[in-house]
Amino acid sequence: MAGGNAGAAAAAAARLVFSFMGLLVPLLVAGDDPYRFFTWTVTYGDIYPLGVKQQGILINNQFPGPQIEAVTNDNLIINVFNKLNEPFLLSWSGLQQRRNSFEDGVAGTTCPIPPGGNFTYIMQAKDQIGTYYYFPSLAFHKAAGGFGGIRVLSRPQIPVPFPPPAADYTVLIGDWYKANHTDLRYMLDSGKALGFPDGLLINGRSWNGYTFTVEPGRTYRFRISNVGLATSLNIRFQGHTMKLVEVEGSHTMQTTYSSLDVHLGQSYSVLLTADQPGFDYAVVVSTRFTTKIISTTAVLHYTNSAGKAPGPLPGGPTIQIDWSLNQARSIRWNLTASGPRPNPQGSYHYGLVPVTRTIRLANSAAIINGKQRYAVNSVSYVSPDTPLKVADYYKIGGVFSVGTIADSPSYGSAYLQTSVMGANYRDYVEVVFENNEDEVQSWHIDGYAFWVVGMDGGKWSPASRQGYNLRDGVSRYTVQVYPRSWTAIYMPLDNVGMWNVRSENWARQYLGQQFYLRVWTPSTSFRDEYPIPKNALLCGRAAGRRTRPL
Template sequence: MSTASAPVGVALAITLILGLAGVLNADGPELYYDWKVSSSQIAPLGVAKQVILINGQFPGPLLNATTNDVVHVNVHNTLSEPFLLTWNGVQQRKNSWQDGVAGTNCPILPGQNWTYGFQMKDQIGSFFYYPSLLLQRAAGGYGPIRINNRVVIPIPFPFPRDDFDILVGDWYNADYKAMRSGLDGGRLLPEPDGILINGQGPGGASFTIQPGATYRLRISNVGLRTTINFRIQGHKLLLVEAEGSYVVKENYTSLDIHCGQSYSALLTADQPPNAAYFIVASSRFISRNLTGVATLRYAGSNAPPIGPLPDGPANYDYAFSLNQARSIRWDLAVGAARPNPQGSYHYGQIPITRTVVLRSGVAAMGNGTTRYTVNGISFVYPDTPLKLADYYKIPNVFTPGSIPDAPDGRSPATGTSVLDAHYRDFIQIVFENTEPELQSWHLNGYGVFVVGMDDGVWDKGKNSSYNLVDAVYRSTLQVYPKAWTAVLLALDNMGMWNIRSQVEDKRYLGQELYMRVKGDDPVPSYRDESPIPDNVLKCGRAASL
């Protein structure tokens, strides 16, 4: 960890969050966090740049909670720019007011603070938070999230001696403001300069383990645009969880982790003690061979790791990655956030009420710049968050249903894409990737069943190949080049939800949309959606309301 300043006090935070308690489902303990956002010159790869810190730390502090806990995070913005945090994988049940993206929240202005208040409702698992505005993600500001099982629901494996949060990701030595300026001017990002493990360059991070003990590694790819292959010299990784789902336990020698994805794997210290071993996070599917290295050290050993780094898959071996993805399956026999087995929810027997095909693409716009599209539309943000505009019925901010359910051959153009969806429908979304690069997509507010993925163009005949029994349930999914991925989801979470590319430069240049999930009642019941927070930030055309 890198330290720049001490955290601020919590007295003001406690005062501010008191008004929020009444609008949350407070059937769990309340947790209070007070975070100061600042920046400092740090050189993870030997080149100093401004890095965003949370409470003086990079990566930021752990947000450690248990199923149904109510979390209050008072964020103080001392940067010179607006700031928001989003909680990647936390579903914000009934509460898109707290989602922390530009379509739901006004930014926290420089010198100001704002308190998020949300519940970890019916979730377990490994996730992370990161800055969602202005390409600030390229400067850090990210940190781990754990949602632990309630004590009444045992975890489906022997209790580990300890948990290690491992955040891996690509890193650019360039300043994020210069990177942003380049994107604004039509210059796409080059390949990254290196790979960080917990904010440190090769050889920086170290983890100490006891011989014979088992540890839970919570691994997230927090990078901008690069798939990471993760492996540990001489050790196997027993995969147990993927973004809040317990999966069928299987040993892997290495794991492909795509942008925005998170996993838990068990590591057993079963190799000769009095030694150290390489932890490797290497780039995939780019021309440069970038490698992040950390150390796994058995207690009592001071020797460095020896031998060559463990080999990973061939750089452009997509078949390896696809087959591994298909091998990750939902464990039907165990409970997670609730005591009933995951398999008691028979998603494959629910009739599909609607199919949406979202095709990603790239287009040269009239001004000579490159933009990325979904169904021919490159997303641009209006001057008012969509959630506020919807609540206050402000006209001419967005049009529900402004993106078609399937590509319709339109000429590429910019627009504010909002998919209108009906509460409690059960739908299919097919992500089609026409580009030569792997894509990663994330849905805020939801987990989805990843029922199929393959090369080529999707058609209805592909439904017969779906896994309708034990497909993994997660919030971030990959789509291989010139390929498709199909997911099923129950629209049981009312709100305004971001669907975005997790390849950050593509999202920044338009590859995202929002899904408005509403019922038939003009004013939703508080049982279905939380009311507008008392401390809501207002901006744009909602500023004076």
């Protein structure tokens, strides 16, 4: 059993089978799909990732947290006990929450777990494969840890377009600050910038603090996720190349790279063959698009190692945008590979579906009430006292209004607002992210995968569509937008709920560069959206209300 503490988890499973029967009504449609039970305790603990004592967030005393390993359509029952002195939530980057935004674990959908309390997430990896991660979404907790890897494996009968690897390694890379998350949060609340990160981590460790062991001649899968706060990163393996095989749930054309850019929030899978002489090689991660370059390393250890590999560490790209743009354009969908189902991924011709709506989203920085804020289409998001999804379910007025963010930028002065965009279930939309600033942006949409159809420098216009890739653009959950550039996606609105659209630069997200997309249908069928979970925590103006009956 994944998640550590196997004995406790097994005991929890036995107890929970009966107590959750009333909670699992929507999941019973899954038939015989397996259940995986996890029991997690969240605590503070001392960590020293950069050699300085910090207050870290541990899950089952682990930093990073336990790995989640599942198979397509598995049901995940994750019982989280909050032993912190403040409210806490976990969110699941890329795990779609089909018809179930109540379990999304962000402030706009889910009431936080109070100190000393617990909440059981009930989710299904429905029709998914691939590489993802989880993270704490409230109060800048992400700067203290609390994150971990998620891998969703293909069912045994579904072919995978490469031989089984000798081992499957998770590689969580990210920038890190020596200050405690409470100090970083105070800086942001005071209107100050965080400044440049103090270092980089690989699986929670700094220079040569983590080792991946390989045997000569064998091939290994490395699942790489950028779980950091502020910077795009580049990863490379000394003396080796990487073959890209998967991006956030999509099998890709198997292109070989000597180094790979991984922007904030993104996840990639690569294959690496141990085909070099037996030494200890460096896994190098360094910052991108920054005038000051910082790096860190892990060790790729051959079982027949004769010591440290000779030669210098491999250099990587630094501030070159065109290099990264060309690499991003080279990442293509593998149209002949199966996804989570037997049919090939390319059987869905996304480029032939008529677009029903175009949404243009422009990020901006602004000073509001004397403090630094960030906005989307001039609206800087502020959280209400009640989660939007909960207020929507109980029809509680005065929490939010649909249409409080426009479909296109006005380029006017930024202002504070609880911004919610309305959309109709089963619409097919074009979203254009427009970045008029001098730093790279990274955008994520909860609950949805989307096709990246185009990206380029300069201003987007309708004529830009002539250069779209309408055949084999990759489907993913998080996409970058280069400075003074645009990125366009196509997205079917096939998942009813309230979904967070956000910057993956965590200071920008914290200070307002996000909004919620309300995908709505008048239908009340469970086939379209699950009801509020019976175990849902209720807070704000919904406190004291009853959840649905059995």
